[in-house]
Amino acid sequence: MTNAYFEVPTPYNEPILSFAPDTKEREELKKKLKELRSKEIEVPLIIGGKEVKTGNLGIMTSPQKHSKKLGVYHKAGTKEVKMAIVSALEARKAWADMPWEQRASIFLKAADLLAGPWRSTLLAATILGQSKTVYQAEIDAACELIDFLRFNVAFMAEIMMEQPVSSEGFWNRMEYRALEGFIFAVTPFNFTAIAGNLPSAPAMIGNTVVWKPSSNAVYVSYFVMKLFEEAGLPAGVINFIPASGAEIGDYALSSPDLAGVHFTGSTKVFKGMWKKIGDNIQNMKYYPRIVGETGGKDFIFAHNSADIDALVVAALRGAFELQGQKCSAASRMYMPHSIWSEFKEKYVAEVKKIKVGDPEDFTNLLGAVIDKTAFDKVSSYIDYAKESNEAEIITGGGCNDSKGYFIEPTTIVTTNPKFKTMVEEIFGPVLTIFVYEDEDFDETLKLCDGSQYALTGAVWAQNREKIAYMTNVLKNAAGNFYINDKPTGAVVGQQPFGGGRASGTNDKAGSKMNLLRWINARTIKETLVPPKDWTYPSMEKK
Ligand code: NAD
Numbered sequence: 001m002t003n004a005y006f007e008v009p010t011p012y013n014e015p016i017l018s019f020a021p022d023t024k025e026r027e028e029l030k031k032k033l034k035e036l037r038s039k040e041i042e043v044p045l046i047i048g049g050k051e052v053k054t055g056n057l058g059i060m061t062s063p064q065k066h067s068k069k070l071g072v073y074h075k076a077g078t079k080e081v082k083m084a085i086v087s088a089l090e091a092r093k094a095w096a097d098m099p100w101e102q103r104a105s106i107f108l109k110a111a112d113l114l115a116g117p118w119r120s121t122l123l124a125a126t127i128l129g130q131s132k133t134v135y136q137a138e139i140d141a142a143c144e145l146i147d148f149l150r151f152n153v154a155f156m157a158e159i160m161m162e163q164p165v166s167s168e169g170f171w172n173r174m175e176y177r178a179l180e181g182f183i184f185a186v187t188p189f190n191f192t193a194i195a196g197n198l199p200s201a202p203a204m205i206g207n208t209v210v211w212k213p214s215s216n217a218v219y220v221s222y223f224v225m226k227l228f229e230e231a232g233l234p235a236g237v238i239n240f241i242p243a244s245g246a247e248i249g250d251y252a253l254s255s256p257d258l259a260g261v262h263f264t265g266s267t268k269v270f271k272g273m274w275k276k277i278g279d280n281i282q283n284m285k286y287y288p289r290i291v292g293e294t295g296g297k298d299f300i301f302a303h304n305s306a307d308i309d310a311l312v313v314a315a316l317r318g319a320f321e322l323q324g325q326k327c328s329a330a331s332r333m334y335m336p337h338s339i340w341s342e343f344k345e346k347y348v349a350e351v352k353k354i355k356v357g358d359p360e361d362f363t364n365l366l367g368a369v370i371d372k373t374a375f376d377k378v379s380s381y382i383d384y385a386k387e388s389n390e391a392e393i394i395t396g397g398g399c400n401d402s403k404g405y406f407i408e409p410t411t412i413v414t415t416n417p418k419f420k421t422m423v424e425e426i427f428g429p430v431l432t433i434f435v436y437e438d439e440d441f442d443e444t445l446k447l448c449d450g451s452q453y454a455l456t457g458a459v460w461a462q463n464r465e466k467i468a469y470m471t472n473v474l475k476n477a478a479g480n481f482y483i484n485d486k487p488t489g490a491v492v493g494q495q496p497f498g499g500g501r502a503s504g505t506n507d508k509a510g511s512k513m514n515l516l517r518w519i520n521a522r523t524i525k526e527t528l529v530p531p532k533d534w535t536y537p538s539m540e541k542k
Pocket of ligand 1 (some may be wrong): 188190191194212214215245264265267269272293326327328429498504
């Protein structure tokens with residue numbers, strides 16, 4: 001029972017720690033890296049709060065050193081997905097009935113545990129398992145996940161307060177119930193914060209979840225699950241089942257009890273999931289809420305009034321940090337001819353300074369791409385450019401997978417605005433630049449808007465009229481639009497994230513819009529003194 005309206009703590013963005021030499025956080029992280037590196041772990045499934053071991057094992061390795069085994073994980077098969085769905089359905093009643101502020105408390109506790117004693121563990125696991133540099137791990141595995149948890153609690157509280165008006169004699173109320181059935185959360189490899197957010201956002205509202213982490217991020221996802229458990233998450237609310245998506249996805253997606261899908265990953269996989277649900281809709285009890293944030297082909301469009309020095313930094317960071325494996329990474333750029341040579345000279349000089357290597361050497365800006373498949377895919381795009389007479393490589397181009405999956409920050413300049421690497425998502429450290437004639441500004445803007453994707457994009461100009469013009473012409477080209485900034489680095493609560501077209505359903509992760517998808521509202525009308533006469537005054541004769 002709740003006997004008061006509770007105000008939740010005002011959310012704030014977790015400050016980014018510096019990890020500069022001689023800081024406490026740097027020392028702790030180094031210790032944790034050493035500790036995790038020196039042991040192998042065995043990751044079980046966690047269903048209904050219990051560890052389940054299937055014996056069907058996958059190996060967890062480090063992208064920067066593929067001979068380094070981090071441990072093994074047990075993979076779920078159909079039997080275990082069934083168990084996880086049953087467990088989620090059983091846990092649902094008590095969890096959905098729990099007062100919302102009690103549920104909120106668990107996730108606020110998880111946020112504070114992560115800001116404190118768990119920080120170095122999630123950071124070290126993200127560095128070892130996903131090849132993130134310290135800074136990239138900090139803004140993801142610590143700050144963004146903490147922000148998701150704190151801000152979502154505040155958004156949930158806001159939603160609970162939204163009530164309809166009542167006219168005389170009635171009291172109207174809105175109740176924000178969890179969906180019936182279970183939520184299937186399927187997470188990508190590239191963000192620990194997304195891995196934590198996709199199952200926890202619906203769970204906070206009172207839903208129960210079957211969570212399939214990416215096979216390339218099981219290592220850190222397991223620690224996220226343990227963090228939720230330590231924060232007091234009851235058994236069965238989130239069921240953790242690493243598995244091959246292709247093997248177990250179909251079973252979960254055709255379950256009659258499917259209430260929703262919370263997905264982030266590639267466009268192709270999401271479309272396949274949507275189709276599977278569609279094919280099975282006749283057998284389903286509910287219309288599943290389908291939320292997916294998917295691929296991108298994110299742009300930087302420069303006008304000739306752009307500040308060149310700042311643009312160099314934005315292009316370099318936007319395209320290459322995290323090895324270009326951000327859904328928001330700049331991967332196509334439109335440069336006006338009149339400023340091209342000055343930009344090129346400065347840009348090439350800076351990119352040449354970038355160090356690529358093991359992120360445990362804190363001086364590196366880039367680590368390795370996630371696995372052999374990604375390495376082969378990205379290098380094949382680079383080879384394609386090397387062989388084309390429509391393209392020239394002006395930085396990088398080198399790929400080496402002898403120890404880890406390392407790819408140099410590569411810049412392709414093309415004469416064809418529809419060149420393969422200008423239109424397809426590569427998901428690696430590759431930026432393609434098209435140089436346009438200044439007088440073709442309008443036409444080139446339209447070309448930029450022509451992408452099948454619409455996730456992020458940045459325009460660069462100092463001329464305000466041109467900024468306003470570009471903002472208008474490109475209004476549907478990106479769900480996250482930046483002016484004089486890089487197109488990456490959205491912060492929860494400040495730049496709600498998501499895109500349209502083939503980039504997703506744009507339900508803005510870490511916002512009220514997202515939480516509303518996991519709610520099945522009930523409207524309650526209470527008549528205080530019901531009428532006892534069925535006739536209306538208009539029926540009287542005189
Ligand atoms: P992916 O699509 O390969 O995998 C995502 C998840 O889907 C994984 O857990 C995978 O195992 C699972 N999966 C694969 N096939 C499945 C199936 N048939 N049924 C059920 N699950 C299945 O993506 P990835 O390589 O992990 O991540 C990179 C992609 O994610 C890129 O396209 C990137 O743009 C996108 N991404 C988008 C955003 C965003 O907010 N828009 C954020 C991060 C990543």
